[in-house]
Amino acid sequence: MKEINKVLIANRGEIAVRIIRSLKEMGIESVAVFSDADRQALHVREADEAFHIGAAPSVQSYLHQDKIIEVALQAKVDAIHPGYGFLSENAVFARKVEEKGIVFIGPSPETIETMGSKLAAKEAALKYKIPMVPGGNKAITDPEQAKEIAKGIGYPVLIKASAGGGGKGMRIVHEASEFTEQFNRAVSEALSAFGDGSVFLEKYISSPAHVEIQILGDSFGNIVYLFDRECSIQRRYQKVIEEAPSPKLNPEIRKKMGEAAVLVGKACNYRGAGTVEFILDENLNFYFLEMNTRLQVEHPVTELITGIDLVKEQIKIARGEKLSFTQENISFKGHAIELRIYAEDPATNFLPDTGRLTSYKIPKGPGIRIDDGFEEGMEIPVYYDPLISKLIVYGTDRKEAIARMKRAIDEYVVTGIATTLPFGKFVLNHEAFISGRFNTHFVQHFFTPDTLAIEANEATEKAIALLVGKLFSKNNEVKINTEKNRNSKWMERLK
Numbered sequence: 280m281k282e283i284n285k286v287l288i289a290n291r292g293e294i295a296v297r298i299i300r301s302l303k304e305m306g307i308e309s310v311a312v313f314s315d316a317d318r319q320a321l322h323v324r325e326a327d328e329a330f331h332i333g334a335a336p337s338v339q340s341y342l343h344q345d346k347i348i349e350v351a352l353q354a355k356v357d358a359i360h361p362g363y364g365f366l367s368e369n370a371v372f373a374r375k376v377e378e379k380g381i382v383f384i385g386p387s388p389e390t391i392e393t394m395g396s397k398l399a400a401k402e403a404a405l406k407y408k409i410p411m412v413p414g415g416n417k418a419i420t421d422p423e424q425a426k427e428i429a430k431g432i433g434y435p436v437l438i439k440a441s442a443g444g445g446g447k448g449m450r451i452v453h454e455a456s457e458f459t460e461q462f463n464r465a466v467s468e469a470l471s472a473f474g475d476g477s478v479f480l481e482k483y484i485s486s487p488a489h490v491e492i493q494i495l496g497d498s499f500g501n502i503v504y505l506f507d508r509e510c511s512i513q514r515r516y517q518k519v520i521e522e523a524p525s526p527k528l529n530p531e532i533r534k535k536m537g538e539a540a541v542l543v544g545k546a547c548n549y550r551g552a553g554t555v556e557f558i559l560d561e562n563l564n565f566y567f568l569e570m571n572t573r574l575q576v577e578h579p580v581t582e583l584i585t586g587i588d589l590v591k592e593q594i595k596i597a598r599g600e601k602l603s604f605t606q607e608n609i610s611f612k613g614h615a616i617e618l619r620i621y622a623e624d625p626a627t628n629f630l631p632d633t634g635r636l637t638s639y640k641i642p643k644g645p646g647i648r649i650d651d652g653f654e655e656g657m658e659i660p661v662y663y664d665p666l667i668s669k670l671i672v673y674g675t676d677r678k679e680a681i682a683r684m685k686r687a688i689d690e691y692v693v694t695g696i697a698t699t700l701p702f703g704k705f706v707l708n709h710e711a712f713i714s715g716r717f718n719t720h721f722v723q724h725f726f727t728p729d730t731l732a733i734e735a736n737e738a739t740e741k742a743i744a745l746l747v748g749k750l751f752s753k754n755n756e757v758k759i760n761t762e763k764n765r766n767s768k769w770m771e772r773l774k
């Protein structure tokens with residue numbers, strides 16, 4: 280057993296705040312790191328200690344491995360939690376951390392290496408006969424040879440970067456005449472974006488759903504699944520709305536997919552919290568896509584239906600504890616939905632928007648959880664992922680969860696920056712979503728900016744009401760001043 284009394288969070292924003300919360304509940308001290316752009320950030324104020332690590336661009340701060348390790352040693356932490364994104368799936372970093380005698384909260388560097396490459400992951404999973412999307416599961420460099428393989432698979436095909444992630448590094452090719460040009464582009468993009476030009480081909484599944492399985496593994500080889508999440512509402516191959524459980528699965532398929540995910544975990548000696556992603560076709564055939572060896576953005580929906588705090592489990596596993604439950608002990612209850620509130624304008628094809636949160640009021644009441652990293656008056660930095668907040672709701676069933684999400688969206692007020700809130704409302708009101716019969720093409724099929732006009736008017740009305748309320752409320756003034764004082768105290772401590 281390893282003692283973990285102090286943890287550095289190598290991340291920022293909502294996920295850093297969320298991790299600090301679990302640490303506090305476990306009586307573990309937290310250390311935040313921050314860039315120039317995050318001096319006033321919530322994660323900096325919530326942590327017990329905070330260290331400045333560099334300039335705003337991630338390469339000079341949140342991706343600066345040696346600086347983060349230097350701070351970890353200086354602060355004498357026992358472990359580093361990498362969150363998601365940034366260094367969370369970086370095997371080199373995990374190895375460096377462990378070499379300094381610090382625990383990396385995640386799987387072993389070898390596991391990260393295998394699963395970080397989509398190709399190596401497929402190879403590992405094949406040993407357990409996990410169903411794969413038809414395609415050539417090998418890196419190809421020769422365009423002519425690739426074209427032959429594409430012909431064998433049958434168009435449309437998807438060219439994928441083996442090192443890709445976050446929805447980046449994919450190209451659909453509809454016919455042979457486009458192939459060579461697209462292929463060359465994909466290789467050069469993969470090289471510049473991920474430093475690895477390996478690409479491979481997959482059959483482009485025409486109307487898939489994205490369904491993923493949460494797993495947990497300890498250091499004794501025990502691996503369990505914590506059921507599924509439906510993540511088909513996406514833009515740019517990246518999720519915006521997720522829910523648990525998936526409305527598409529029946530108990531039989533659920534069990535099959537869960538067991539397949541456990542086998543994928545076994546294939547790479549998985550330890551910690553991880554996610555096995557699948558796509559599901561209309562006949563409920565599922566195919567392995569990739570594994571994410573970290574906490575996932577959408578992990579809260581699983582927490583709400585299983586009652587298990589995944590960050591606490593990660594820490595217990597990192598301490599060397601055995602899982603405290605077996606597969607038979609785990610069950611789920613009710614339904615949870617998450618909306619990612621991005622600083623993006625749905626009216627301009629989800630282009631990132633920047634600026635200041637001139638007003639910011641969160642919804643309250645039964646069944647609502649907000650994981651956010653900002654407060655009213657703060658700027659959304661342009662340097663990082665534009666995620667402002669995650670609105671997560673729980674209901675006794677899907678119907679109640681949908682109604683609750685709509686109510687919560689109506690209560691949520693964000694002005695100064697365009698967000699995905701009105702898009703969320705549109706989806707929750709849509710018949711395809713309500714019926715559960717939707718796939719990853721939802722946005723493409725149903726969404727056009729003019730469908731937002733009504734929601735936009737409602738949002739303006741809410742914002743005006745809030746503003747009028749503020750003008751007449753003395754209490755509000757007092758609150759703002761106190762907040763300012765708290766900030767300036769912090770600024771002094773940070774100097």
Ligand code: ADP
Nearest residue numbers: 363364442443444445446517518575576577664
């Ligand atoms: P999740 O599967 O948890 O929903 P996302 O695909 O939304 O993950 O990505 C989570 C975060 O990690 C985002 O900030 C995304 O940009 C980043 N990310 C994930 N994988 C990579 C990668 N290979 N390269 C760069 N960024 C990545």
Ligand code: ADP
Nearest residue numbers: 443444445446447481482483484489516568719
């Ligand atoms: P990333 O590492 O960027 O998350 P994934 O392989 O997980 O990449 O794919 C991201 C999304 O792209 C999926 O959720 C799905 O919408 C789409 N996608 C991936 N592979 C296929 C495929 N073979 N056919 C159709 N859609 C796919």
Ligand code: MG
Nearest residue numbers: 445446556569
């Ligand atoms: Mg993925």
